[in-house]
Each structure stands twice: as C-alpha cells, then as structure tokens.
Amino acid sequence: MAGSTFQAAVLRETGAPLSIEPLTLAPLEPGDVLIRMHAAGLCHTDREAMTGAFAVPPPVVLGHEGAGVVEAVGSAVQRVKPGQHVVCTIYAACGQCYYCRRDQPMLCDMVVPNHRAATLSSGRKRLRDAAGAEVGHFLSVSSFAEYAVVPEAAAIPVPDDIPFDRACLLGCSVITGVGAALRVARVGLGDSVVVVGSGPVGLNVVQGARLAGAGVIIAVDRRADKLERAAAFGATHTMLGGEDLAAQVRAITGGRGADHAFEAAGVIGSLQDSVDCTRPGGSVTILGKTDPNRLVELRFGSISGERRILRSSLGGAKAADDFPAYAQAYLDGRLCLDELIDRRLPLGSINEAFEDVERGDVIRAVVVMHE
Numbered sequence: 001m002a003g004s005t006f007q008a009a010v011l012r013e014t015g016a017p018l019s020i021e022p023l024t025l026a027p028l029e030p031g032d033v034l035i036r037m038h039a040a041g042l043c044h045t046d047r048e049a050m051t052g053a054f055a056v057p058p059p060v061v062l063g064h065e066g067a068g069v070v071e072a073v074g075s076a077v078q079r080v081k082p083g084q085h086v087v088c089t090i091y092a093a094c095g096q097c098y099y100c101r102r103d104q105p106m107l108c109d110m111v112v113p114n115h116r117a118a119t120l121s122s123g124r125k126r127l128r129d130a131a132g133a134e135v136g137h138f139l140s141v142s143s144f145a146e147y148a149v150v151p152e153a154a155a156i157p158v159p160d161d162i163p164f165d166r167a168c169l170l171g172c173s174v175i176t177g178v179g180a181a182l183r184v185a186r187v188g189l190g191d192s193v194v195v196v197g198s199g200p201v202g203l204n205v206v207q208g209a210r211l212a213g214a215g216v217i218i219a220v221d222r223r224a225d226k227l228e229r230a231a232a233f234g235a236t237h238t239m240l241g242g243e244d245l246a247a248q249v250r251a252i253t254g255g256r257g258a259d260h261a262f263e264a265a266g267v268i269g270s271l272q273d274s275v276d277c278t279r280p281g282g283s284v285t286i287l288g289k290t291d292p293n294r295l296v297e298l299r300f301g302s303i304s305g306e307r308r309i310l311r312s313s314l315g316g317a318k319a320a321d322d323f324p325a326y327a328q329a330y331l332d333g334r335l336c337l338d339e340l341i342d343r344r345l346p347l348g349s350i351n352e353a354f355e356d357v358e359r360g361d362v363i364r365a366v367v368v369m370h371e
Helices: 046-052 109-116 164-171 173-184 201-212 224-233 246-253 266-277 320-332 347-359
Strands: 006-011 019-025 032-041 065-073 085-090 132-139 147-151 156-158 192-196 214-220 235-238 258-263 277-284 308-309 342-347 364-368
Touching: 006 065, 006 347, 019 347, 032 085, 032 164, 046 347, 065 147, 065 164, 085 164, 085 320, 132 147, 132 164, 156 320, 164 320, 164 342, 164 347, 173 258, 173 320, 192 201, 192 246, 192 266, 201 214, 201 224, 201 258, 214 224, 214 246, 224 235, 235 246, 246 266, 258 266, 266 277, 342 347, 347 364
Parallel strands: 192 214, 192 258, 214 235, 258 277, 277 308, 342 364
Antiparallel strands: 006 019, 032 065, 032 147, 032 364, 065 085, 085 156
16 A cells, blocks of 8 residues: 555645645554545534644644544554454553553543644654655544554454444544543433533433433523434433523422533533533533633532532543444444434535534534445
C-alpha cells in the first residue's frame, strides 16, 4: 500500500471547505495499523476543527468516527490482524502512564499531545500529499479517507456482522452518550433521568439510561421533531425546553427531582437548568461543549445537598471493552444505531453534508466508501 494513492478529505486552511485530494502512505512503523475505511460519521468536533474552534495544525485529514477492515499491520502489532473488522477510537492509550495504570485510559498522558500535534502515538505522520509534504492525523484517526493509519491501540475489533455505517458511530457519539449513563453517572435500575438536549449525544444518553433500566427518562429539547426521536430511543416523557423545567421534572419524580441529569445541549443556561432538575444527592453530568475559556456560573444554593457535578468527554470510555459490547447490543436488538443515521453520502459530498450538520438538520450523516 505504501506509495499507492487514495482519496482523502484534507483541511488545508481553517475556515475553508475540505479538499478532496489524493494522498499516499509512508511505510508502516512497527506499531501502525492500516485500515481500509468503509464508513465515517460526521461529528461536530470535525466541524469545530474546520472553523478553528478546535485547534489542529493543517494540513490534516479530518474524521474520527470510523470503521473498516484491517489491511496490514506493523511488525510489533499483536492485538489485531489483517481481515479483522475494527472501529477506531481517538484514545490510543499508552497503557503505562499514571492514568493508564489507574484504569483511566481516556485520560492517558500521551493522547492529548498527539492530538494537538496531529501525529500518531509515535509522534510522527504517515500521510503524504501529491508534493510529498506531510499531512496530519486528526485525533490519531483521520477517517475521512479511503485508508487510514492508526496506532494499534486505536483499532478495536468488533463482530463482522455489524454493518460498517452503524459500527462507525460507536467511536464517538454512541460511546459518549451511552457511556455517560452507564460508566460515568452509573444510572441504576429504576432511577429517574433527565436529558437536556436530544441531539446525537443526548439520544445516546437516553438509550444508555434505558439499557441501565431507568424507570423514568425525561428528554428535553426545543425541537418537537427531536423529542419524537427521543421517545423512540426510550424516553418515557418529553418536554419542550422553556421555563419551569425543574418544576415539571419534580412533578414527574414525586416532588424530589431526578436522580441524574445530563446536559447534552452545550448551552450555558441549560447547565443551571440541569442542576435545578436534580434531587439532593443526585448527579449532573455535563456533556455539551462551549468556549473552553468561558466562565460558568451556578447558584451556590443549587449545588448543595450532596449533589455531584461531573464532566465527561467520551463517556468514561474503555473502548476495548465497550465497542464489542455495544456492537453486540446492537446485534441483539437492544441498541439503536440505524435510527441515528439520517444521511449516507460519498466522500466527495462531505462539505455539503457538513452544512446539514451545522444547521442541526441531521443526527448523523455517514460517509460510505469502497461500496
């Protein structure tokens, strides 16, 4: 494969559309895995890289939700082999640092520096453009391409039976939302849950709460069409966002408030709403994103009563365990993935699809390749 050309969506300049252009691969290093990419989901984080809200040095191939087939492996790779179906994770943990030794691979010391530099775990780049210049790897994945090189720890085997366009969603939106319910907040049997925001992450929180056996699942959004979808994912109650949200939640939960609230809208005001919806001793998990330098204010009295406020970025992910488990849950009919996809498109239409993402017109659009 080294030296052969393939098509990729390259960010050449912040604020500009992606450029579809031919790239080549440098020879694999010992820890590299070459993946023939079959499907890649479009995520708001990719859009943030395009606009500059997420700083990454161009040129870089974007995309971080990806699924495909292992084409080749480096000489030191042991956990995957050619022919296996894999889903990519952005957390290619080193397994040796302070956090990895404490079973917190999502906090690995090596991950963020590589993400910021657009390199693989080796600190180097394997992609080359037509002029021979290096092209970066977005979040160590770069799934908006016909082929991707990732670190061994970023390629997680999944059952062959799960279609690639469904499997790729496990890499970010699914593990973020479902994991927030199961791993971070630890929703329990019969618990009451309120989810503010019914986008791709919020919907997955809803179905994570359903999988946990929550008794009451309240979905909140400003769009009625999104609430209809939340009901299909397992919400027992739906509410249009607005005034008196906390009062409505208390009315449903016996006057106490919810055991767990999830802020999945990325709106500063909804964070206070989420806190107000919880009972004393409840938890608030923050999933939505906003300007990282923006100050957040909360009424001090609202966080009394042993409430826990948590921030989760990828659902406490342990991808090596979670991806196969969630894939099997889909195959068993317990996890909704088909219903997340509103649009499938070829790589050449990716800029048009990002306009839909920006408007909030799709839950997930998926680039399909090699079909």
